[in-house]
Amino acid sequence: MDDLHRHISKLREDFTSGTLNESDVTKDPFAQFEKWLQEAVDSKIHEVQAMHLSTVSADNKPSSRIVYLREFENNNFSFYTNYNSKKSKELLANPNACFTFFWPELERQIRIEGFVEKASAEQSNNYYNQRPYESKIGAWASEQSHLLASRKELEQKVEQLKKQYTPETIVRPDFWGGFVLKANYYEFWQGRKSRLHDRICYEIKNNKWNISRLSP
Numbered sequence: 354m355d356d357l358h359r360h361i362s363k364l365r366e367d368f369t370s371g372t373l374n375e376s377d378v379t380k381d382p383f384a385q386f387e388k389w390l391q392e393a394v395d396s397k398i399h400e401v402q403a404m405h406l407s408t409v410s411a412d413n414k415p416s417s418r419i420v421y422l423r424e425f426e427n428n429n430f431s432f433y434t435n436y437n438s439k440k441s442k443e444l445l446a447n448p449n450a451c452f453t454f455f456w457p458e459l460e461r462q463i464r465i466e467g468f469v470e471k472a473s474a475e476q477s478n479n480y481y482n483q484r485p486y487e488s489k490i491g492a493w494a495s496e497q498s499h500l501l502a503s504r505k506e507l508e509q510k511v512e513q514l515k516k517q518y519t520p521e522t523i524v525r526p527d528f529w530g531g532f533v534l535k536a537n538y539y540e541f542w543q544g545r546k547s548r549l550h551d552r553i554c555y556e557i558k559n560n561k562w563n564i565s566r567l568s569p
């Protein structure tokens with residue numbers, strides 16, 4: 354165990370693969386997001402669509418987990434989940450939320466903050482209907498974030514639901530759907546040598562995006 358502690362405390366990588374200057378970024382942060390996302394896709398980053406979602410409960414306790422980004426358009430970012438889960442309860446009580454992407458191969462991090470709203474039923478249906486049958490059943494079967502007596506209980510539920518719903522008859526459960534985050538803050542982080550990283554952020558001021566540099 355001592356070795357593990359020593360190993361972790363000594364892990365130290367210098368970031369040297371890129372730079373980020375005020376003159377490099379687009380005026381519009383959503384365009385900058387799409388540019389970096391495209392570069393991440395082109396670099397074949399594993400699970401490029403995975404992002405940390407941070408929420409804060411009504412009594413001010415934060416929590417984070419990974420979710421998949423599924424749609425993005427004009428500063429709106431969508432993901433899908435169970436509306437009775439911990440994250441959803443927190444978001445419904447306190448719509449402030451934050452996404453963080455980390456793409457280690459590019460030495461890049463992006464933070465996006467904003468407010469979430471539930472996606473329309475139409476948007477959630479459209480996304481649900483594209484999912485594979487097994488995932489559709491999974492949405493019905495999982496009382497996400499609630500206690501489960503055993504793995505078996507979940508598997509039996511799946512089997513029973515497969516008898517109830519065929520690929521032709523299955524529809525989206527009301528308790529499952531999307532959230533859309535409307536961004537009001539972006540930060541683009543490029544790792545640099547000796548921890549002197551580049552951080553360019555965008556904030557809305559007087560209906561215009563204001564670009565500034567933050568100290569690393």
Ligand SMILES: Cc1cc2nc3c(=O)[nH]c(=O)nc-3n(C[C@H](O)[C@H](O)[C@H](O)COP(=O)(O)O)c2cc1C
Nearest residue numbers: 403418419420421432433434435438439440441498
């Ligand atoms: C790579 C990855 C992708 C995930 N994508 C989703 C997702 O899109 N939606 C979701 O509800 N949970 C997703 N999860 C599971 C969540 O991280 C989390 O365990 C679950 O949503 C319950 O979170 P909560 O109890 O905080 O609500 C994903 C987990 C991983 C590791």
